[in-house]
Amino acid sequence: MQATRDPLAESAPAGPWPYPRWIAHRGAGKLAPENTLVAFKRGASYGYQMFECDVKLSADGEAFLLHDAELARTTSGHGLAGAMNWAELSRLDAGGWHSPAFAGEPLLHLDALAAWLQAEGQAVNLEIKPTPGTDRLTGEVVAKRVEQLWAGSEVKPLLSSFQSEALAAARDAVPSLPRALLLTEWVPNAVALALDLGCIALVVQHAGLDAPRIAEGHRAGLRMLTYTVNEPERAQALWSAGLDGLITDRVDLFDPRSVPGA
Template sequence: MTAPWPYPRWIAHRGAGKLAPENTLAAFRLGAAHGYRMFECDAKLSADGVPFLMHDATLDRTTSGRGTGGDLAWRELAQLDAGSWHSRAHAGEPLPTLDNLARYCIANGYFLNIEIKPTPGTEEHTGRVVGEHAARLWQGQAVPPLFSSFKPDALAGARATAPHIPRALLIDALWDGCLDVARELGCVAIVCNHALWDAALVAQVQGWGLRTLSYTVNDEWAAQRLIDLGTDGIITDRVDLFSPAA
């Protein structure tokens, strides 16, 4: 039996896709301005254990810093410019903590998909710490965030500290036993590279009582194919193209 699903179909990738610097509060505000009520973000740990938002293991692409983000303390990460790489309009935009984003989402009634994106070698620990923070931040809220990760150990860590927060396994390519791992972890959903879904896989996953989500869907034909297949969630960069009310 499929559990109740409180989340919207449309999810804004990293806040507003590519229209603003990803994983910054500016991006989430822009996604919200386009009508989105659910956002995906990436969370990893600073050297002193603060969950913050960034996709890459290294700082180089999306900040003024260099090297591995997880090697720096939060006081150092907080000084970085996470906006100039995108555009001059966003110069000086800081990296947010997970706490920052949680407060913004809770105050505005938005939903959040937290992808646990550990620095390599810290998978289980990152899951535990993100789980602890999320359990505290969303305590008493009717709808918790949705955890996801490509790393089963990260999901296991989150389950250990926040077993009540739902989990989803991210899959870029089908690997032997991946669906069994999702079930063993008590996942409520599979989040696939959108090209992997076909009618048989959707039927199999939904037949197990799991939800079917897709990333990163930026073309109308791909979105329509997933809707026709009866999938449950679509993560997109194109907050300017797809209406989340659809």
């Protein structure tokens, strides 16, 4: 009997993909204060072996984790995070906003995250999240620090960003680090944009992905990832369409040890 052709499989990029396919958003989704060490530990307790998180710079050039430009939503501080030195930032409460149980949890320095991830054998997608006006500086500094921190690691962090200037600066600073372009929606030149930046992957908001677009990326040699998927039906549809990686808040709902698409 002749085997059934699978056009999606035929279009998939050649070579091994070194990253787990299930990725926990900001550490543990929403079960713990995002981008803190306790969140990564909570995500790992559900079996996740890869995490997504946001990295920016303090005023004195230290790389630390925070999603927003402003401090108010997720810390006890106020104002622009990038305008403060790390010594000031490190004293803020980054857990009490979530729930009393996490009060006193500090902001997480990239160095501390790197130490924990490597000790636990975990992978990471570091989203370069520049303070407005610091795109190139943030991309360069983060890439150089990642090169130092993961010097002896076989699997390097996947650097991603919505900001093309930040990705270009990371590429120029450390060309060997893997990069991915983040998009809030699909655009006709999505694949070309990623290739121009020397990316190995596209990470697109899930509403903008379907089987033909995933196949288009694959034909160009890109891996195709998505965020933030929290519904089983949508996850199954995207895995069946040939998706390579899925970022989720629902670390308590999806089993990362399961075979995607099965």
